[in-house]
Ligand code: DOR
Ligand code: ZN
């Protein structure tokens with residue numbers, strides 16, 4: 001397959017290129033001649049639209065199994081395809097929690113042939129100390145996710161000895177840690193010399209802690225969720241409740257600065273769908289995200305974020321941090337995971353367009369920064385701007401981190 005007239009960032013420069021894809025991989029990035037084209041069976045013209053590496057969202061709660069009335073693998077992955085997300089990593093607070101090898105095995109087989117995009121799993125650290133289970137699965141998962149603060153699900157781990165064992169046996173640890181718990185997580189990572197991924201940082205003080213840890217030379221990474229960049233506490237209502245909660249405009253600004261100076265490594269949505277009924281009837285933490293993260297981030301393109309940084313935080317860095325093999329860049333040898341966006345088509349985000357089973361979006365009424373025209377996973381078009389085509393999603397592989 002040949003993708004013609006792709007506007008790409010190539011060696012750091014904006015350029016128009018043709019991308020040759022074979023067996024799901026990018027095999028050539030060039031300007032092909034008419035003669036060569038005769039041999040190619042399928043040609044798709046991108047008309048000079050931007051072609052970005054598919055978004056890798058390493059922070060999603062797909063609710064499957066156990067909570068599939070909120071979301072399931074099919075609907076969640078479909079929402080990803082619509083949003084330009086070509087790989088998602090699922091969190092362990094499903095029911096049962098992903099805290100044993102057996103449960104992970106079941107989750108993996110349950111996901112087969114049900115996803116439109118590629119996927120992986122975080123394993124869960126348990127307060128009952130499942131470090132023996134971690135040893136069995138650590139090469140098959142993105143990380144061990146540990147909740148250091150209370151949130152949706154009952155996965156809080158508080159006991160020092162248990163935390164130490166979980167850190168000791170993990171390849172890399174992701175944490176839900178807020179404020180002083182960020183210090184705690186960094187202390188444990190330093191002590192056990194482990195890479196640490198700080199999920200959804202939301203406060204200026206947390207970004208400062210991360211900046212200092214990086215200066216010290218520790219392998220500590222930080223994620224920001226789009227809602228902490230675009231929404232703030234003055235907007236909070238019964239729908240816009242999540243953990244960590246929305247913060248001040250000043251905090252949002254500090255997060256943007258963190259992205260600009262490289263302190264913040266990734267955008268992860270914390271896609272946490274709950275039904276409107278649940279949101280309206282009781283305090284329920286979490287909002288959906290995968291469908292709108294790219295179009296929201298594109299709103300600030302060439303303002304608060306440049307194209308290079310956007311691709312880094314949404315694709316390249318997530319793949320690098322978790323060692324997701326063959327993904328995250330438009331480069332020869334990489335998977336043909338691509339998203340095509342029309343930056344001139346700025347549409348109003350609407351609840352009625354939502355694909356996620358929860359049926360609503362925190363961004364309704366906001367004008368997006370561009371429209372996803374096409375999403376491709378390993379050379380397969382899974383979304384053509386209107387239709388969802390093929391459930392060809394597969395589990396990703398991991399390299400050393
Ligand atoms: O708001 C949140 N919702 N924060 C979390 O940490 C978990 C998530 C969920 O699973 O609903
Ligand atoms: Zn969290």
Ligand code: ZN
Nearest residue numbers: 059061091270
């Ligand atoms: Zn989360």
